[in-house]
Amino acid sequence: MSAGREGADMENGPIAAAAGGSHAHEGAQRLRPRGSNQVGMRQFNERVVLQAIRLHGPLPKAEIARLTNLTAQTVQIIIARLEAEGLVIKHAPLRGRIGQPSVPMALNPEGAFSIGIKIGRRSLDVLLLDFAAQVRERLTLDYDFPDPDTLFDEIRARLKLLRKSLGPKRGQLLRGVGIAAPLSLGGWQSLLGVAPQQAARWHEIDIEAEVQEMTQLPVALCKDTAAACVAELVAGRGRSVRSFLYVFVDTFIGGGLVIDSHLRSGATGNAGAIGSMSMGAALRGEPPRQLLSVASLFTLEKMYAEAGLDTGAAADARAMQAPWLPVTQAWLALAAPGIA
Incomplete structure (x- = not known):
């Protein structure tokens, strides 16, 4: 981070x-x-x-x-x-x-190691990375919505596993822990079907402080869309493009804005947050649709569920295989024009 x-x-x-x-x-x-x-x-x-x-x-x-x-x-x-x-x-x-x-x-690659934690609305990923930024190990947990009573116990257990996998000597080369999480983890609870009181608990939790209590390593927290955008800026095609909009497709679609090779967060930290953009004129009697309502993986999961398919395919290669592929293509036919 x-x-x-x-x-x-x-x-x-x-x-x-x-x-x-x-x-x-x-x-x-x-x-x-x-x-x-x-x-x-x-x-x-x-x-x-x-x-x-x-x-x-x-x-x-x-x-x-x-x-x-x-x-x-x-x-x-x-x-x-x-x-x-x-x-x-x-x-x-x-x-x-x-x-x-x-x-x-x-x-x-063996010169130093770091741990990356992504806390998402649908899954947890804990990664061990080497000094060449290659993923050595990935530990994943899927859920309908993160429960703070159990999530931090899961993170603590995974941190111990990754440190143990390095052994005593290489374990001394761990340099820090980076966390990526949505700016408002408890937001959009109505779309996710989460009870308001369950979602509201995340407004009172300091994620960075909770993880810092688990380790003596330095810990840093970054918004998930910003973290992904910076990764593109530092290690991807963003190195050859001065200004770009980074589109981040996750449970809900988001983005990051880079101008003159600088990440711009905006006055409220939401620059590039394209999910709330209107899709056009509202239908009679209905509010205007937002981009996140069609171009998010949450929508793809709902389409899988309606077809009687495993919704977990939205996060892996099965999305491009039968019997999920026709549903994926139908979602892309909505999502891609919306993003464009």
């Missing part, structure tokens, strides 16, 4: 968390990290070097110096320090060129 805060300022600084992707060369000119050769900039420059490798893939030291505007000597010192800390590793030398073969430096 720390990537969420720093990722919004990509052109002015690097990412300080284990977020990244496999698009090695996309967006090189858009999100080009720049370092400083001034004294006292050690941590900043380390992040700049790590971000350069994260954006471009394995790089020789000379190329790192060129991309970051750091001197060759500074890069040499930083790489030596990062290698000693186990955050970067050497790849096979590049031969066939004039002079000494260059040695690309890459992120060490």
Whole structure:
């Protein structure tokens, strides 16, 4: 989640968390990290070097110096320090060129680990990620609506399982826990068929504080749509597009707004929240339909249920297989034009 805060300022600084992707060369000119050769900039420059490798893939030291505007000597010192800390590793030398073969430096997936928690209205996901942002383990729990009396016990148990899976030595490399959750987890209870008193309980709960009590690791909370949007900005196609609207299709549809490579939250934190947008003129005697009423996975689940099918297929590959596929296609015929 720390990537969420720093990722919004990509052109002015690097990412300080284990977020990244496999698009090695996309967006090189858009999100080009720049370092400083001034004294006292050690941590900043380390992040700049790590971000350069994260954006471009394995790089020789000379190329790192060129991309970051750091001197060759500074890069040499930083790489030596990062290698000693186990955050970067050497790849096979590049031969066939004039002079000494260059040695690309890459992120060490085993250099650090983090845990990501997504608390959704329909499911819980707890992930273990390595320093190259690859998912090592995923623990999932499905439910009709999250019950705070049991949900945090489930999160605590999963945190223990993931830490245990790392073992004592690698467990020391866990750096933090990030949480993504809807801005108003107790909202839209009437559509979900949830009792008002059950939904209202979430208005009184500090999710970040509850998880922080379970661990000594730093914990950060981010709105789920913002977290997904920042992931696209940092590790996906967003690195090559300056301004875009990110569409987040979950239980309810939402979005994130990026302008000039910065995530814009808006005055109330709801910039990009497209779900409440009107679908057009209201029918006689009925309120106007909102986009979330047709382009949300909740609607797809209802259509599956009406067809006598397992609603859980909305979250996995069965949605594109028989007998769910015709229903999925019918939902897409409503959702896609609405989004457009």
